[in-house]
Amino acid sequence: DVVLTQSPVSLAMSLGERATINCKSSQSVLYKSDNKNYLAWYQQKPGQPPRLLISWASTRESGVPERFSGSGSGTDFTLTISSLQAEDVAVYYCQQYYSSSRTFGQGTKVEI
């Protein structure tokens, strides 16, 4: 299985600060035939199901605020929240869909 390792495990930030979450894959999730990275990011707030934020490593879903951005390629990826808002308190997960056996990172808890 493709193992995704997120860092840090938790992040305590102040409002308005820039938050950066890393996701490292045990193997490349870049599909050479279409030059796409098969990696997504999700946000899960307490008591709620996860919400898809970003797919293809950097494509923001409709309705997701512009302060959320994804970057990276191959094995190293980053989710950035440019200016942390109170409503961004959540656990964030990366997920790969390169392999038919889908896997998630262990999650990063963002607190204020």
Add this chain to the structure above:
Amino acid sequence: EVQLLESGGDLVQPGGSLRLSCAASGFIFSTYAMSWVRQAPGKGLEWVSSISTSGYNTYYADAVKGRFTVSRDNSKNTLSLQISSLGAEDTAVYFCTKDPIAGAPLGVFEYWGRGTLVTVSS
């Protein structure tokens, strides 16, 4: 509006079985691959199973292979997960999810239901 409503979760004894269902609405169910993802209490997300639009192709995590069976009824817009030989490690909220693109399974979980809780305990 896409809606996914899971049901069937319950308290079950170790070794027992259960059938989970997901009623889908707000989209053309038969054209989207579907998946189950679970989350143990206080833990992270774990992909469980996916199924193609026709139901012909199914995929399972190693942890559930041989014990869980995913199926769908496109005439009733329903996704199901038959789970058996349950152990404590299967205790989790089970989420029904929808792929974002019609056609072949992509494995991105665009829409999620609120989940149904399966508790395995004697």
